[in-house]
Amino acid sequence: MTTYRALIAEDEPLLALTLVQTLQRLWPELQLGGVAEHGIAAVQEALAQRPDILFLDIKMPGKTGLEAAAELAEDWPESTPFPLVVFVTAYDDFAVEAFDQAAVDYILKPVSDARLLKTIERLKGRLGQNQQRAAELERIVSHLRTLLPAPSAASERLAVIRAAVGNQVRMIPVSEVLYFEAADKYVNVVTADSESLIRISLKELLPQLDPAEFWQIHRGTAVNIKRVHTAVRDDAGKLFLRLHGRSESLAVSRIYAHLFRQM
Incomplete structure (x- = not known):
């Protein structure tokens, strides 16, 4: 038995x-x-x-x-x-x-x-x-x-990210962000030439972003869809995104992989 x-x-x-x-x-x-x-x-x-x-x-x-x-x-x-x-x-x-x-x-x-x-x-x-x-x-x-519940809508969308760098505050246009990545109690803001931490959770940040521009692809990652170059599957069938201006690839979870099916 x-x-x-x-x-x-x-x-x-x-x-x-x-x-x-x-x-x-x-x-x-x-x-x-x-x-x-x-x-x-x-x-x-x-x-x-x-x-x-x-x-x-x-x-x-x-x-x-x-x-x-x-x-x-x-x-x-x-x-x-x-x-x-x-x-x-x-x-x-x-x-x-x-x-x-x-x-x-x-x-x-x-x-x-x-x-x-x-x-x-x-x-x-x-x-x-x-x-x-x-x-x-x-x-x-x-x-x-x-x-799964859809992200709640914010009354206003973020246009600029304010990120502390030492004793300075860096102003990052949201349109320049390639992706946001959760990092414990912070979010890593990644552009083509920089990375900056902001003290907010990805769950709190997502409703402030334009859902037509930023797609969640993993519980810890939201990507600027306009900056995606290609979506590639490896030998095991796992989906990865390659972005304009960055060398790394971003993993897409099973929950969100359907967003990148061929139309």
């Missing part, structure tokens, strides 16, 4: 314990790899354990379940089948409708035996189909494109 492993990500201890106990009762053969208490831990533990199934709470500190799934889709090794993902959510009409439309597996809090049994049967069926498991990464990537 094949043994399958699961990881639970849930920040509410009582709900996590309830889900663990219910799974142990309804699916005793399933091996549980513990509980991740927030979204960052969920990503770390999933990459370390490489489970067959992920139960991801939607609202967690650090990263939401959707953000954790998106990061895993970007970083998951090609040699390992991507886990089946089940989102766990409090009852919310909008969230449930979105999951239904995207055909994503989800269970509602509080978890009922009847609903979890249906999910278990669905999971067992999909786990037993090797061809379907092989396509799971593309499936979740496709769904995440539907479910």
